[in-house]
């Protein structure tokens with residue numbers, strides 16, 4: 001490690017609309033040294049997630065962005081290379097929020113020790129990490145979804161949506177997934193066993209929605225937003241509950257979308273059908289993480305909740321891999337970049 005340097009991808013510019021490769025800078029610095037009570041680890045796996053666009057600023061998010069020159073944030077899995085912390089030893093596997101850099105130091109508070117004998121390390125970034133936690137929290141803690149209704153999940157073939165949809169099935173709901181393209185729709189029906197799947201790119205959206213929702217919507221897990229929502233909202237039943245997890249379709253928007261204003265219609269639906277919409281954000285609810293792990297770990301290790309991963313090799317691929325989440329080419333699998 002003596003001649004190693006610490007590569008980082010930092011934010012070079014705030015995006016104008018969709019993020020571009022030139023918004024990132026590759027810089028090299030010294031490998032940090034752990035102080036008393038700290039751990040030095042090398043990141044081996046990097047999670048790629050839609051909210052990383054929000055971290056870059058100049059989009060629809062109202063939350064603070066990272067500063068220009070700061071390393072991109074995000075969850076990683078790493079291996080401990082030096083430890084001055086009694087709870088961690090060299091060779092331990094850890095999950096952290098270290099972002100896009102080879103090496104990081106942390107005190108124990110920001111680290112989760114992983115046991116590769118329990119589940120593959122990559123699951124700490126997927127179904128047993130923030131992705132799974134997001135799905136579980138949104139399905140468990142936001143609303144009390146009754147088991148005898150119809151649940152709609154948008155972005156259902158994606159990392160969060162596919163787990164939310166499976167949890168819906170496990171809890172006895174009739175689950176309808178919305179995704180883009182025939183492959184994703186086949187995945188939802190054939191592999192996840194959803195009751196119906198809607199391909200919002202197929203063109204006959206209103207007819208598909210009406211066919212898939214003969215009894216309306218009782219529970220809704222929203223990941224996407226955008227033009228599909230106004231079609232779906234017409235099908236809310238009285239007392240329906242909507243969990244707003246994300247609206248990836250507008251993360252790169254710098255101004256309000258043009259076109260029909262659906263807000264008065266939505267307010268009418270909220271009013272007369274007693275629609276309840278609640279949003280949540282995982283950074284504020286991490287105290288539920290142990291409960292999530294206790295419930296989710298056996299579901300994942302027993303194969304009762306399945307997940308799909310796509311690995312991309314090479315630290316230099318980090319920015320380009322993030323861009324695929326927003327350019328329509330993303331397969332829906334959980335994207336993980338492996339360090340070289």
Ligand SMILES: NC(=O)c1ccc[n+]([C@@H]2O[C@H](COP(=O)([O-])OP(=O)(O)OC[C@H]3O[C@@H](n4cnc5c(N)ncnc54)[C@H](OP(=O)(O)O)[C@@H]3O)[C@@H](O)[C@H]2O)c1
Pocket residue numbers: 049050051130131134155156157158159160161178179180181184223224226244245246247248249250280281282283325326327328330331332333334
């Ligand atoms: N509330 C929280 O704390 C929290 C935490 C983590 C994630 N989230 C949110 O959860 C949602 C799902 O995240 P994920 O990690 O599971 O992502 P993902 O679904 O794996 O990837 C994004 C998918 O979104 C779909 N999509 C639909 N319209 C899109 C558009 N205009 N631009 C780009 N993608 C579009 C695409 O699938 P199709 O081809 O099927 O359209 C794409 O594959 C996101 O909104 C994310 O921000 C929220």
